[in-house]
Amino acid sequence: MGIADKAKNAAEELAGKAKEVIGDLTGNKDLEAEGRTDQTKADLKSAGENVKDAFKK
Template sequence: MGIADKAKNAAEDLVGKAKEVVGDATDNDSLKAEGKADQTKSDVKSAGENVKDAFKK
């Protein structure tokens, strides 16, 4: 995984956090849940990248 993939994951995490905040502020539970899901997906991808990086060493 390269720097571009790590940047995409970071961006996805930030978008997820923003969705969660907006959903919370507007009492939109669907948007809030979508934001949390985006963050979780980003975390899973990052963990996978960390495992791959560990095997490269």
């Protein structure tokens, strides 16, 4: 996984965490759920990249 991909996934996960917290604080359940979804997407992308890296070795 390239450094750019790692940074992009980390940024997406951080943004998702921020959305989740803001949604929780404001009582906006949709925003909170969107934040959790963003975090899950970032985690899945990272896992996929890790699998690709494992097969390259």
